[in-house]
Amino acid sequence: MSIALLTLIILGLSALGYLLGRQRALAAVEGDARKLHSLPSYYGASVFLFTALPAFLTLLVWLIAQPLLIERSVAGMITPADIPAGTTLSLVMSDVQRIAVGTEQLVADGMSETELAALQADPAGLRSALGRLGVSVAETTTPNVLEAAKAYRASASLGHFGMIVAALALAVAGLLISAFRVTPELRARNIVESFIRVLLIGASTVAILTTLGIVFSLVFESWHFFQLYPAKDFFFSLTWNPKFGGGSSLGVWPLVWGTLYVSFVALVIAVPLGILSAIYLSEYASPTVRSVAKPLLEILAGIPSIVYGLFALVTVGPLLRDWLAMPLGLGASSSSVATAGLVMGIMLIPYVSSLSDDIINSVPQSLRDGSYAIGATPSETVRQVVLPAALPGIVGAVLLAASRAIGETMIVVMGAGAAAKLSMNPFEAMTTVTVKIVSQLTGDTEFASPETLVAFALGLTLFVFTLGLNILALFIVRKYREQYE
Amino acid sequence: MTEISQQAEPPVKSLFESDLRTRRRNAAETRFRLYGMAAVAMGIFALIFLLVSVLGNGVSSFRQTSIELQVTLDEAVLDKTGSRDPEVMKKVTTIGYGKILDQALADTLAAHDIDVSALTPKQLSGMKSDEAPRRLRDLVLADPSLVGQTITFHALATSRIDGFEKGRVTMESAKLDSNISVEQLEVAQAMKDKGLLSMPFNWGFFTSADASELRPEAAGVGVAMLGSLYMMLIVLVLSLPIGVAASIYLEELAPQNRWTDIIEVNIANLAAVPAIVYGILALALFINFLGLPQSAPMVGGLVLTLMTLPTIIIATRAALKAVPPSIRDAALGVGASRMQTIFHHVLPLAMPGILTGTILGLARALGESAPLLLIGMVAFVKDYPSAPPAGLMEPASALPVQVYQWTQRADPAFVERASGAIIVLLVFLVAMNATAILLRRRFERRW
Amino acid sequence: MNLMQTPVSDTTALKPRITASGVQVYYDTNHALKDVSVNILDRTTTAFIGPSGCGKSTFLRCLNRMNDTVASARVEGKILLDGQDIYDKRVDPVQLRARIGMVFQKPNPFPKSIYDNVAYGPRIHGLARNKAELDEIVETSLRRAALWNEVKDRLSAPGTGLSGGQQQRLCIARAVATGPEVLLMDEPCSALDPIATAQVEALIDELREQYSVVIVTHSMQQAARVSQKTAFFHLGNLVEYGDTQQIFTNPQDPRTESYITGRIG
Structure with a gap:
């Protein structure tokens, strides 16, 4: 299931939540909106927010964290011998990633898992199959790298599945709990306004985050540089x-x-x-x-x-x-x-x-x-x-x-x-x-x-x-x- | 005491005659005023000189020299099977079309009694642009029924012939130039005399992508304009809501505390951080860390958003501040919540000011180039990116970066292109600024 | 202080210093001053009184051509200083203003030291040949403004650090330092407390010994205390001009009487 489809489903659930919340609020007072604490649309909006926000936040965090985590675990499979002279671990890791994405593409193009398994046992065949997709794999690629790519792909598809389940579960749970909580006394407007307030505060921290981003990226990479090149020469050399x-x-x-x-x-x-x-x-x-x-x-x-x-x-x-x-x-x-x-x-x-x-x-x-x-x-x-x-x-x-x-x-x-x-x-x-x-x-x-x-x-x-x-x-x-x- | 006041009395008592010192002081006054006038005049002169120089170099790029040829589209070469099926005809490459054009050029010149004996066949073929066969091929593939007919085709001339038409290339400069010979120019002169050369409006400049080092005559700003447009869309979609939300919080809701102070100082400083530093941020964060593709409008849009945010926040806060407190009191007085007050009353009243600020911020972002250099937008991009959202991740160029790229090429013909692209950029900027001014005039409200 | 105790001096023997006749002032289309004619006497304090916006400050600013700095202002009529028309084309307002000093409503010391504030005028007009002479002028002026004893130890301190009353006396010293013949004061005490006001008023009385002083004031008591001649302005017209005592005890015009008794204002 693609991210776009998932997004649509969550949005659909949220829209359903809006209607449900509104309808439940009105039903509780037999259609007399004056007896509600807030306008009916606020009840709908509160259910909408409780359905959509947790799910989307999870989705976002997951999308950022998953590649990092997988990369870290897979990197352990690469031994120093797998890193050709003149390149670095990160270059090899990007190879791993490309091969993993390439094999995924093979499956998407209609190759069955059994065919793939056979192919993976044969590096030359895999190389040519990937080459047809425009993914070039170097001759020097070691079996370890191919294994790592396999593991990468496996973790990635597992992670993807986990993400879909988690996001959908959160959306449904949020929908049910918040819709169930709708009563005429519920201060729906205050809830919605608190959400908006948090959103506004979040927007105002973008400036801080930008500054932090600038400082961190500069300091981090400069520190890298001074590992490789003596600071004394940088600051005092005249050439x-x-x-x-x-x-x-x-x-x-x-x-x-x-x-x-x-x-x-x-x-x-x-x-x-x-x-x-x-x-x-x-x-x-x-x-x-x-x-x-x-x-x-x-x-x-x-x-x-x-x-x-x-x-x-x-x-x-x-x-x-x-x-x-x-x-x-x-x-x-x-x-x-x-x-x-x-x-x-x-x-x-x-x-x-x-x-x-x-x-x-x-x-x-x-x-x-x-x-x-x-x-x-x-x-x-x-x-x-x-x-x-x-x-x-x-x-x-x-x-x-x-x-x-x-x-x-x-x-x-x-x-x-x-x-x-x-x-x-x-x-x-x-x-x-x-x-x-x-x-x-x-x-x-x-x-x-x-x-x-x-x-x-x-x-x-x-x-x-x-x-x-x-x-x-x-x-x-x-x-x-x-x-x- | 009395001596002092007598000393202090000016030597001339009459008001009608000024003493020497006063005359000197008045002369100094006049000089000072002239210095001021000269300073203003120099500033304005610099502006005019700048604009005239750019316009002078660039206007000619809007017209392009082409050679009017009678081209016989030989079936034997272009469609051997006679099927008129574009799929089959695609097998004929531009080399085949090039030969047809060379033949047409030789025939046309012969028909007009122009002596080409001084030229080698290669030199004769080099009078037209390498781009011309491709255009002819596109034309034929789009309409296969043309095969077998003789059509009038305006072939792009090579950039040196174009430069000769525009006065950039002369007989003297041709002697030193390995790309053109005096003999070729003489033939070009003869063609001009016979009316074979024309200089129509250069639509290709607006629709074509960049072209390689060897054919400046075919280079255009199409991809760059589209890339800039994509980035502006991203900037607009992201920076307007974030900027307005941040401003509402800071101006209407935030308590006066240390945290708010930090944010405010931060915004003021961000507005003055050099553009290139944002480029480094984008490279380290978006490309290295998040793994977004290089040259993508998405990355460019994101970094320009970060750069534009402070401008938009500052403008929006000013607009919110200009809404008098009495409006807020009135809304709160009838029992509206703070949020309702802001979203129903304050924000709509501040909207013209916010939009003006946003347009000005966008105009600034449109002209920005330094950060885009670092995220790989200088790459040579030959193909149009596809429609959003997929196209946002595909390589594209941007107007200011395209200008930079052209200035880095050896062929002087690209300077004309770069200046032409600058004119396009300036036209967009003027349009945006004019919109902002109109918006301000139209909706400005004095409380 | 009571009106009857006002010092009476004989002003009939003094010659006029400034003669204004038929002065009209317009700000764009607004006719701010209508046909004012008045003689300002030598060694006399003349008070201009009247309700806000009556034209008294406008007229004051005509006397040293300060209205030149307001782009929209237009002045008609004749104002003679010692028989010479100050609005004549040949007159350089710069030279004129050195001879007719002015003190403003709010104390406006320059953001410089006390010494430099006072020395500013003598320096630009080249009144001192050397440092010693300049020191002398500064000291004399500060003494004349009754400020010397308070500031003599801190001449290099910034003038803006003084108290309000001291600042105003500094401004008076600054005006006096160019050796003017006439001193114009535009509500010089309106920003001061009563003690500082008393000091400045005492100073005005001393200054009258040497200069012709013109003071615009809102306070009728102040006019009665410090002036020998008073002019009453109303709606841009000069209603009545005469000896201060006569104006306050026996006004000729019913409008003057209404103003003095507090019925209009």
Whole structure:
């Protein structure tokens, strides 16, 4: 019985429960709904929930837990001799799984169990039968692996059967018990509302779960990495030179340097332009100019970073190379720190200007009046009164922009280059943490080598760094807001 | 005291003449204002430059050069049995159709007195796209009765001829290019003069899948659009209910305690976690741990959902907050339960705001590419995924990732494609944002 | 304090500092001030009284062109400072405001140190040639605002850390530091407690020795206590202007009388 069919049956039972609950409630008061504690539909809904939820929860847990449990028990059947040189247990286990699924498919295609048993005794025949289904089995596959696949399939079908029985039993039990409990006094609405409440709480924990998921996956895989590669070299080595044959040096500093350099160039462009724009728009511009210019600048924030990446690659890179780098003799590469930094700077302008604009606007008018009344010009007022008052908030805005710059991926992937270097020349191609995460994890990823796993350590570095900046920025901005509220 | 105030008096007493210092200060004022104006102008200039550069590179991808040929569909080659049975005719591969097209090309050129003596047969054959025989084959298999007739067929020209038509390829660049020769371009020029080359609207760009490195002229964004659509459906179906439920709990029901605080700080931080980190999460959790397939829209949709949730929660909470407490008091006052109050009164009133926030969140998700790179969506996908739900697990591409992939190819013709795909992406984004703005305008309510 | 004890001084001998004639103010289409003509005398405290929204603050803000910072405001008529029209095109409001200082309803010290708050005006107008002179100006101004003794040991502390009354006196010191000829005060005591109010009122009386002071107030008692001349505004009109004592004891206009006796307000 497939999962979809099972789901349908449980839903059918639940719908039956709804009708039954409603009908029983109405019957108990001889059709006079006024005598019920809740509206009749709540009685139906409560039976529906008691029928569906336990069954579906069991189903979900079972579906996640079963493969893990079976895999663990079957893995015991594989001896070190079954693992060919150059592969790992997990690769062999995925073979086991493929063979098990393949044999299942053979049965589904009409092969009887006796035929199958005969086939399983003959590895070559099994191999060709599976090959016809597109499941390739290597010549080197040992009998142990085939046995494990057999056991895997047996446990899986047993587990599947158990799951169907358990889910259906729970659904029927829930239906009967809850329908039996329906009396006019039953607070059906409260029951349904408690269910909804739990559902709402569950939804709000998704955010927590996401964070936990991020932290766990980063920490777990990074820990893996540091098992294979000394942490000392990662944090203190000055060379980045991954070799997929082994013997790589994976020092993080060239990447951190590239990241910080690109972010610095971006901020050098975005911060003055952003703050000056914010000042102009909030202190000088007429309402008409403001209503046109502000949304236009904000479009820059809505453009996906892939567009900026293409802009860097196709337009800005060659432009900088032909008009600045080559004439100055500083390099002939179109991807460079300057290219990525300039384009990223453009992208960050609205991040700085929007937040700064809000913050400048929240500086009380009375301070400006005080300054004007002494005879200060608007620019003196801005520079000496408004900006100092808004400074903490603006610092927060800049920190948020910095965190964006450090975490930005597409622009640097397409604009900064791939060479890990510790250089001061902004027209040279350099690379960043995010670029290397992408390059180490795209393509054929095999999670056993330090060259791949290093991406997780890089991810962890990036996460810690941006999280720190964000928390600091949010803290500063929040403190600042309190000051004028 | 008096000396000070006398010192303090400005040297000029008349209001009508400003002193030197005031003039300097006013000049500084003007300069400062100009700096501000310049900053705004530079921001807007950057925006315009960006858009013009992308549009300029990409608009030409919406038209594609094709060669008008009179093709004789020879029965002896295409349907030896004469049965006109598509199943039998499938045995003839594109190589057979290629030969027919080559013949048609030679005949057509000869009929128009175009001298092709400078070209080798291979060069002549290379004027058309490798994709053209496949299209001809599809055409014939769809309508076997064409066999034996002579039809007018618009064969795709190779990307270099297309580039020559669009001005990207010149005689000078052809000298350095192993994929095209000056002689071929001269023939192309002659064909153009005789009206054999045309540049119709490139419908194939919207319906085709990606094509291999060697035939940029056939590459399209069809699969990428469908993949993006699948992912947006998943994001919508998951993030809207979860986001709204979480917001209702946090805004309407949650007690003010440490747990709620933690959730709120969490949401604020999640909104600022770099996209690439979500990609790592998806790789470790969905693909490695849960064993979902790579390149699947399902995985992409899930990771984009996680990324979009904070945006939707923040927008929904703002919308809920904007509903005045008096509405809640009124409902509670007639004896409604808290849930009834929320679902009957507060939520419907907040709906326009929630939808606006959701559309904006979706627009952001649509343009996101970094996390998709890590879950294998950069793979070369030639076939359309099937209809949902099965199709959600089959390999697909996504618009922004397709752009990235094209930029990684050596052939410069793909840059035009990438820019064209960006235009498609931007059109969708503009449409979504416009919808959000309209929705806000239409339903905005001031309390 | 009782009205009869108000110090009486002879104001007839003093020359007018500011002469306003036919002033009209519009906010968009709203006619906020209608045809006001008044003479503000030198070395005198002039009080503007009247119910809320009567135009007294609006008129005050015309006197140093603070209305320029409100985009929708439009001013017509003539206001002369020492015979020169302050709305003349050649007038730089920046220079004008250095000569006509202003103190606001709510104390608004800048988020800077006490010293920098007071030194702000002298610095931007370049009134001091060196640090010693600036120190001197700051000290004089703080003394004049009767704040020196309270803050002399913590000049580098932030101005926002002072009490409400101290903050308002700091703002007065800040206004005085540019050496103005006229000091405009817009309900300077409305945010202060009675003790701080008494301190500021005493200060106003001292300041009158050197400057022409214009004060907008809601409190008739305060007007009677500190001013020599009083102008009563109602619905954008200047109803009555005269010696304070005369206004409070023998008003000419029935509207003034109604307001003073509390029948309108």
